[in-house]
Amino acid sequence: MNRKDRLYALMERLRDGQLHTAEAMAQDLGVSIRTIYRDMEVLAASGVPVEGARGYGYTARAAVTLPPLNLTEAELDALHIALAALAASQLDEHAHAARSLAAKIDAVLPEESGKPMAPFGFATDAFANAAKGFAHMPAIRAAIRARQKLRVSLAGRAHDIRPLLLDYWGRVWTCVCWDETTGAFHRFALERIESLSPLPGLFVDEPGKRLSDWQTSARGAQG
Known part of the structure; x- marks a missing residue:
């Protein structure tokens, strides 16, 4: 697993708001604890709302409010x-x-417990290319609304997908889909898309392939 994929995997882990130790994350990803420490520093510098410390564990903060405006x-x-x-x-x-x-x-931006907030903006390193996915957002949004199947190329491999959700977290836009090529749910960063095209077939809700099924499985994984 390359560095960027590992960072995305760590972001997915932190999404649940629970405390995760560096030891457990290192074991799951097959890297050293020192590598996890460095990755956490990169995520924090990139604007991902990471909290924690070595020897304690890491979690992610909730969204922030801009006074005097209350923003969703x-x-x-x-x-x-x-x-x-x-x-x-x-x-x-x-x-x-x-x-x-x-x-x-x-x-x-508000500060918590005297800790400075991460800079408001794109990272200059790990996620500097996150804006690359913007061009694909209209097509994916339209496909979600129309229940249009898509063919996307990721890392040189074509996947036929049912797009279910566009999601934004930690400075990165991702798509949750049912991947008909692999027969499983999949989440990928939009910047990874090499090409995208609509397929002629539409899809209907099927048990085990719906957004609600993915949400149930995600909650179960967190529990």
């Missing part, structure tokens, strides 16, 4: 995405304004 998680995500896209653009004036605005937002 979706609204905060939309603001972040817009700023990230502009900051990475070739429009110098807008890119500079986006970075400036992100810095101002950083200044008013």
Whole structure:
């Protein structure tokens, strides 16, 4: 497993809000505890809301509120995405304004227990390419609404999927789907998509392949 895939796997682990020890994560991923420590530092620097310390364990915080505005998680995500896209653009004036605005937002984000919040913006390292997936979002959203099957290429392999959910967490957009190629639920980061095309067939709800089934299995894994 390469570094980026390992970081995504760690993010998935932290999504449940539970405390996870470095020892357990290292054993599950087949790496050293020191590697997990370094990965946690990378995630925190990338804006993933990681809390914890060596010898104690790691978890993820809840969403934040921007005073005096009360923002929903979706609204905060939309603001972040817009700023990230502009900051990475070739429009110098807008890119500079986006970075400036992100810095101002950083200044008013609440702090917990005296710990500084992670920077509000895309990482410059591990998740710097997260904006690459933006181009595929309209097609995936439309397919979810229409129950349209898609063929996506991931790491050079084609997968025929039933897209079920677009999800945003830890600075990364992901898609939850039923993967007809592997016969299992799958979640992948949109930036991993090499190509995407609609398939002629639509899908209907089938027991074991629905979003509710994935949610039930995810809750069971967390419990």
